Amino acid sequence: MSLDKKQIEHIALLARLKLSDEEYAESVEKLSKIVDFVAQLSQADTTGVVPMAHPFDAAQRLRPDVVTETVERDRYQENAAAVSDGLYLVPKVLD
Numbered sequence: 844m845s846l847d848k849k850q851i852e853h854i855a856l857l858a859r860l861k862l863s864d865e866e867y868a869e870s871v872e873k874l875s876k877i878v879d880f881v882a883q884l885s886q887a888d889t890t891g892v893v894p895m896a897h898p899f900d901a902a903q904r905l906r907p908d909v910v911t912e913t914v915e916r917d918r919y920q921e922n923a924a925a926v927s928d929g930l931y932l933v934p935k936v937l938d
Contacts (some may be wrong), residue, residue, distance in 0.1 A: 845875045 851870050855862050862870060916929055925932035 844873055846878060 848867055850872055851867055867890045923931055
């Protein structure tokens with residue numbers, strides 16, 4: 844399936860691309876090759892092929908779900924100018 848200049852213009856419009864006349868000609872050729880290759884791939888016999896999410900049969904290593912940090916809010920707020928109920932109080936900057 845070959846693409847024509849009108850289809851490339853539409854694709855360029857959707858992608859918000861501004862192409863020159865030379866770039867249109869080059870794009871028609873390159874994108875047509877890509878579309879032809881995809882069409883060729885779709886003709887491959889895939890009966891009996893199990894769909895997979897990843898080519899390697901590997902499990903993802905996960906870290907253990909344990910708490911590794913403690914809450915030290917009170918210690919951090921000791922140096923604050925003003926604190927109320929665990930919140931930093933700052934001067935009003937908008938009217």
